[in-house]
Amino acid sequence: MPKRIVLSLALLLLVGCAERAWIRSAPSGAKVYVNDQFVGVTPVVYSVRRPEFNGPLRYRLELDGHQPAEGQLQKRVGPARIVGACFSLGLSLLFKPATTLRDRYDVPLQLVSTPEGPKPPSSIEVYKPPSLAPAPRDDSVRGRLRELQDMYDRGIITEQEFQRTRERVLRDL
Structure with missing residues (x-):
């Protein structure tokens, strides 16, 4: 019986080390910074250790030709953690709090609008009307x-x- 308790506590210690979130952007390939530290290029799985998790986690996504996107990684109560706390009589909450990061963050990036004046006539362009037939669809x-x-x-x-x-x-x- 004491071995079982020791093994259970050791397992709980190993389980509660880090939080993860998947960060994606549309279009992909954006550089991701969390708290002004480079994390990777989207899509990226961001992993944060528990001591850093308690503070605010501000993200910034940058992609050439697009406006930077900024925000904060939101924390939420994990339902699975509540269930785990019930089954472990609250012991699991000693090692891993009930809060966690959302699983996925989808961040749309906006194109930078560049003011363009009218184009000077360099050559005469022939107008081609669009085809009236719809584009072929793959119905499979x-x-x-x-x-x-x-x-x-x-x-x-x-x-x-x-x-x-x-x-x-x-x-x-």
């Missing part, structure tokens, strides 16, 4: 899912719209 399930993922990656649709449409496509199989 794989093609529809690929198109849906592309729309989500570009920030055209929200995560909820992505999940709902994906479920509908897979349900129609």
Whole structure:
């Protein structure tokens, strides 16, 4: 019995070391800074140790040709941690508090608007009317899912719209 208690406490100590969050940007490839320290290039998994987790975690994303995006990594109560605390009679909260980071941060980046004046006429351009035929669509399930993922990656649709449409496509199989 004492061995079991010692092993359980050792396991709890090993489990509660760091918090992680996945940071993505649309478009990807942005440099990520947290508290003015370079973390990586999006998409990146940011890991923070518990002592640093207690303070504010401010992020900044930078990408050439886009406006920098800034914000703060939000903390939330982890439901799994509450359940774990119930099963361990509160002992798990001694090693890992109930708060955690959100799992994923999707940050859209805005293009920098450059004021452009009218272009001088350098040559005569012939107007070509757009084709009246719609662009060919890939109606296969794989093609529809690929198109849906592309729309989500570009920030055209929200995560909820992505999940709902994906479920509908897979349900129609």
